[in-house]
Amino acid sequence: MVGKSEPGVVTLREVAEVAGVHPSTVSRALNPATSHRVSKAVVRRISETAERLGYRANLVAASLRTGRSHLIGILVPDIANTVFSPILSGASERLAAEGYLTVVADVPDGGRQLDLARSLVARQVEGLLLAAVTRDDPLVDYCIAQRLPAVLVNRSEARRRLSSVVSDDALGMQLAVDHLMDLGHRAIAQIGGPESTSTGYNRHRGFLAAIAARGLAPEAAPCESAEAYAREAGQAAAHRLLEAHPEITAFVAANDLLALGCYDALKARGLRCPADVSVVGHNDMPLVDLVAPPLTTVRISHREMGWEAADLLLQGMRDPSASTRTLVLAPQLVVRDSTARPRTAARRRGAG
Amino acid sequence: MVGKSEPGVVTLREVAEVAGVHPSTVSRALNPATSHRVSKAVVRRISETAERLGYRANLVAASLRTGRSHLIGILVPDIANTVFSPILSGASERLAAEGYLTVVADVPDGGRQLDLARSLVARQVEGLLLAAVTRDDPLVDYCIAQRLPAVLVNRSEARRRLSSVVSDDALGMQLAVDHLMDLGHRAIAQIGGPESTSTGYNRHRGFLAAIAARGLAPEAAPCESAEAYAREAGQAAAHRLLEAHPEITAFVAANDLLALGCYDALKARGLRCPADVSVVGHNDMPLVDLVAPPLTTVRISHREMGWEAADLLLQGMRDPSASTRTLVLAPQLVVRDSTARPRTAARRRGAG
């Protein structure tokens, strides 16, 4: 027989016996929300014996009874990615303040996401934070079908059926493009992220829009999508672009890792940054201020994103009829040393 | 009344009614461990109706009954720190393979750790992974008193009462010191971590031992402890050392962040690395291969540490009588460009 309380585990009933009251009185006395319905003296006696016996409420039992688990699940594609850990940190801070604990599921961006979500639901999580969705993700359908409160973080969904917190990707790209054009660049390439992610998709469109707004011809702004947000993918994309468009003087990358891959490609080709080619990243992840050269990038506050998403989720849990909202955070351009005025064609050819 | 199943939530009993069998038969049929005790035909019928009704087992109820939550808690001092996220990642991978979910508690290294641990225990976690302990931590006493399976990661405890997975800090320091002395350095300073952490303590002692083993006088190897594993703290410590010992030609830092703070201090003083002063870090965290100059550092596989700690925890849970073990992982020196032969005194004074 399982569950036969080991000697060490004190239950409500035992506290009641020792204190000489009924278990339900102990329950009331120990619950801050109901303790006022019990006489001061009895509350004291119960609290003391509970303390003395080392009583700890069994939240699993309470959950079964109340239907509330005080657990929030969060799905991230890669915990070790420096983009997601601040999100996690901000979210768990906000949630902890309301007494919620965070269950993290690291899902390798494959088909296992739905399984994991189901497993979290089976554990009665009260809501989900989704940091790993694609633009058209079955997970979203699932949450809606299950009427499970959920909020998207960092990425949004094409049909906006769920609340989300994202950065203004179009603005970010505009900031980057404006900065480069102001410096004098007229041949700017983009290294985009995977088009299946909202960030990849929106930053690509944002780049195109920014280019058009400044009256640059599309031919002067070639694009390549990286297969993943990874350094290697960025390197490969940069090589492809440089091969096809040797006239490029600047790169706008859809994230910092891609930008660093770009550095790798430039180095391999004997090109210097920013002397020969300028590079702009996206995210401002830790340490990019220390790489060589310090990376000019579009800063996003991921910690704040996580915090706000958690807040939105809590609101949605309190009021299920609340309308879905999209919170758009403004990014900021951080200029460092990876961007500079382009050299003239003459100097580039070796005269300088 | 709470818990009155909403229309959408299907229970075991409902499946049983529709399938025309007893609830316990459904339980047996749906549990892989017991389904063989039910006739093939009935299993099929039950599985189908369960599927059709969209039945999802309530693991909270199962937990209450079986006393097993399939939840593991992990306490980290800072999720956003790039040292801990790989640990988390490795651990959750190992645990997920055994059907365990990971509950992450981000504890701001204050006194709230015990509270958090209690809250996890109240949720019936079956074991704890501790990545945030100090050398003499009440948390350890707590786990032992509660007979709660627990394993320390990255840091160890002075009395070794709990199993742990750590890197060989003494070896790491020896690798660093040997490398610098082989290059010709004879005035080597250490920027240590907080002495309250095992890593800070052990790396400091390891440094001293390595210096002594090579026959260098203690006066030629001054040390400063940083108050925290942070860039700013490293910078401050480096300034103090440089002020008091201008003859220093190399720094050994207790972690990479400290080493990067050291870069900041050198830059502020107009000293170049490695031309004027060499720097060695510890951890080999992401991107330190890209900073300027690429950091020579002692590599630790945090992901592996997390994985092994989880494995040790699972073993301890299966066999509570198992002896406590300390798994020591060997670090590796990764030589990059932040270390070089020291310049001669003459050249240092400006002749070169």
Added chain:
DNA sequence: CTGTTAGCGCGTTCAG
């Protein structure tokens, strides 16, 4: 192979 019975630990009615 299946049904019956009991209860995990708690919170919440309803009485008094």
Added chain:
DNA sequence: CTGAACGCGCTAACAG
């Protein structure tokens, strides 16, 4: 203000 009784959803003994 306190006690009694019930049940959340599930699983494990015991029968048959």
